[in-house]
Amino acid sequence: VIGDEDRLAREAVEQLVPAEPSGFFDAFWKRAAEEERRRAQRWRRVAVAVAVASGVVVAVAGVYAAPAVFSSSTVRSSVVDRAYACAVLPHGGQTWVDLEGFPRIPYVDAQHNPSGKAGPKPAIFSLATVERTGTDGKALPPFSQLGFKDVKGSLFVDRSACRPSPRRVALSQAGLVAQGAVTVQFGQFNDRCVSARRVVFHVRVVLRGGTPTSAKVAVRNDDAKSRPIAYVDWTPKRIVYFLDPNCVAKK
Amino acid sequence: LAAYIYGVGADVVYAAERFRSDGSQRALFGPPTERARFERMLDRHHRRLRRLVAGLIADRDRVDDVLQEAYLKAFRGLPGAFANDAHEATWLYRIVYRCCLDELRRRRRRRESPAAEVVVAAVSADAQPRLELEDAFRALAPDDRAVLLLVGVVGLDYETAAAILHVPRGTLAWRLSGARARFREVLS
Numbered sequence: 001v002i003g004d005e006d007r008l009a010r011e012a013v014e015q016l017v018p019a020e021p022s023g024f025f026d027a028f029w030k031r032a033a034e035e036e037r038r039r040a041q042r043w044r045r046v047a048v049a050v051a052v053a054s055g056v057v058v059a060v061a062g063v064y065a066a067p068a069v070f071s072s073s074t075v076r077s078s079v080v081d082r083a084y085a086c087a088v089l090p091h092g093g094q095t096w097v098d099l100e101g102f103p104r105i106p107y108v109d110a111q112h113n114p115s116g117k118a119g120p121k122p123a124i125f126s127l128a129t130v131e132r133t134g135t136d137g138k139a140l141p142p143f144s145q146l147g148f149k150d151v152k153g154s155l156f157v158d159r160s161a162c163r164p165s166p167r168r169v170a171l172s173q174a175g176l177v178a179q180g181a182v183t184v185q186f187g188q189f190n191d192r193c194v195s196a197r198r199v200v201f202h203v204r205v206v207l208r209g210g211t212p213t214s215a216k217v218a219v220r221n222d223d224a225k226s227r228p229i230a231y232v233d234w235t236p237k238r239i240v241y242f243l244d245p246n247c248v249a250k251k
Numbered sequence: 252l253a254a255y256i257y258g259v260g261a262d263v264v265y266a267a268e269r270f271r272s273d274g275s276q277r278a279l280f281g282p283p284t285e286r287a288r289f290e291r292m293l294d295r296h297h298r299r300l301r302r303l304v305a306g307l308i309a310d311r312d313r314v315d316d317v318l319q320e321a322y323l324k325a326f327r328g329l330p331g332a333f334a335n336d337a338h339e340a341t342w343l344y345r346i347v348y349r350c351c352l353d354e355l356r357r358r359r360r361r362r363e364s365p366a367a368e369v370v371v372a373a374v375s376a377d378a379q380p381r382l383e384l385e386d387a388f389r390a391l392a393p394d395d396r397a398v399l400l401l402v403g404v405v406g407l408d409y410e411t412a413a414a415i416l417h418v419p420r421g422t423l424a425w426r427l428s429g430a431r432a433r434f435r436e437v438l439s
Contacts, residue, residue, distance in 0.1 A: 005431040006403030008438065009306075012388035013404050015381055017305040018314055025293075028319050029286075032326055 075209040083202045084157060085165035085222045086145045088195050089130040097195045097219065097229065098128040098250065099243070102188030104150055104236040122149040123236035127219060129199055130161045146203060146217070150236035152210040157203075169202035171216045173231040176242035183238050193229045193247035196221035212236075289326050292339065299405045300347050306400045307351040309389045310358075321350035340407070341414045348397065348415055355393055387437040395430035402427055 021027075088095040104123040113121050126144035134140050145158040182189055200222040205215040213236070219229040230247070233240040304321075305314045325346045333339040388396065401412040402423075413423040 005399070005434050008384060009388060009399045009403045009434065011381075012384045013302050013306040013400065015385045016309055016311065016388070017302055018311040020301065021315060024315060024319075025290075028322055031319060032323055035323055035327075 078207045079204065080155060080207065081202075081204045082157075083165045083167055083169055083200060084146070084162040085167070085198055085200045086129045086158075086162035088197055088199055089132075090197070091131070095195050095197050096192050097199055098131070098144075098190070098192050099126070099219070099230050099232065099241070099247075100128075100144075100188070100190045101125040101182060101232060101234060101239045101241065103182055103184050103239055105184055122151045122154075123234075123239075124149050125215065125217065125232060125234050125239070127201060127217065127230075129195075130158070146201060148205060148212045148215065150212055155205055155207070155212055165200050165222070167200050167222070167226075169200055169218050169220050171202060171204060171218050171231070173242035175228045176231055177245050179241050179243050181238055181240045189239070189241055190250045191230075191243055191247045192250050193219075193244050195219075195229055196223040196227075198222035199229065200226075285326075285329055289329055292343065293322065296340065296343055300344070302404055303344070303347060303400050304351055306388070306404060307348070307393060307396055308354050308358075309396075310354075313354060317350050317354050318347070321347040324350065337411050341411055344401070344405075344407070344411075344415045345417075351397075352393070384438070387434065390437050391430065391434055394426065395433055398423060398426045399430045399434065403431075 088097060102121075102124055105121040107119060108121040110116055110118045113119065115121075124147070126147040128144040130145060132140040142156070142158045142160075144156070145161050146156070148155040179189065179191075198221070199219055201217060201219045203215065203217045205212050207213065215232075215234040217230070217232045217234065219231075221227045221229065227244070229244050231242040300321075301314065301318060304317050305311070308314065308317060325343055328346075330342070333342065391399070397416060398412065401407050401415060402409065407415070409420050409423055413420045416423060416426075418426070
């Protein structure tokens with residue numbers, strides 16, 4: 001056996017090798033063709049799946065991006081931050097300003113709704129320094145010198161009575177008395193405050209698509225002492241206000 | 252005829268196959284020269300590869316399947332060109348060798364063994380020495396069989412065989428010596 005292992009191995013292998021089937025290569029090429037076809041199908045499926053997935057991703061991205069695009073193009077936010085000095089019309093030698101505010105009420109019947117229609121009543125804030133009346137004693141418009149509602153384009157400043165002021169008025173309740181918060185459940189406020197012959201107010205209104213969504217208003221006498229009169233933190237659902245202790249609620 | 256088929260005629264054969272009416276041969280084989288090249292390569296190595304597979308897996312029923320599987324892999328990854336004949340042989344033999352190892356692994360997982368004993372029981376007494384030789388070869392470990400097959404049966408040089416087994420030349424020589432010794436031992 002020694003030195004003869006390779007020959008013996010060859011003999012052993014010859015016994016292990018089966019007879020070659022006649023159609024070995026035909027079968028092989030057929031199998032190769034099948035394999036190739038399957039691979040092509042697999043790639044086609046993968047390509048279709050990738051295309052579908054890409055489409056879905058693009059669609060989803062479009063859906064998510066749409067509101068952002070919409071909001072940025074059509075529902076723009078802006079802030080109005082101004083100070084105005086307004087004349088205060090004396091009444092029998094006294095000067096005062098009227099402040100009024102109420103939140104949005106979801107439903108009010110037509111009789112009690114300023115719009116004359118049943119439905120929601122918009123939230124309002126108004127500051128009146130000049131009350132004009134006609135010969136019949138009825139108030140004449142403009143009814144306020146600063147006013148806004150949670151309605152598009154409602155921000156109003158009476159430029160006939162008010163002028164832009166360079167004075168800086170802090171949007172703060174310092175020196176005022178907290179009057180609480182007005183919500184849908186807790187009505188409204190309508191107060192009259194004694195003032196100097198001129199007042200200055202600082203208003204900062206956040207508008208979304210032209211509709212006031214929040215506002216801060218600070219009112220002071222426009223004189224040497226510059227005593228604070230009112231500070232109002234307004235949103236359509238909740239109004240927090242601070243007044244001078246001498247202010248009185250109007251009937 | 253062979254020259255015609257393997258030469259320029261391969262293109263014509265390929266084209267004819269692609270447009271065969273039964274559709275079975277209309278696969279996209281890639282460039283026709285690839286098939287011709289692969290056929291020429293198999294023509295050079297097929298007989299020896301068949302012995303290698305038969306000796307390594309030692310299961311007559313699986314030889315053709317394993318070979319076809321290996322050829323499929325080889326055809327799929329056929330390089331554009333080989334540096335030389337040794338490179339070509341190393342590449343092809345290594346694919347076949349690895350397919351054999353896969354087959355042995357699969358068999359181990361299935362806990363199957365080739366039905367050699369059944370064959371022994373069915374043959375006549377005068378065939379006994381040949382079966383003993385076959386059994387002795389089967390009794391060797393696959394690593395021993397591989398090295399004996401590549402060098403002793405197929406007749407490859409040490410460098411090529413070492414490259415196929417992914418071992419240094421010295422390791423191959425050492426393994427070959429050990430395999431021969433163990434074969435001798437089993438036979439005696």
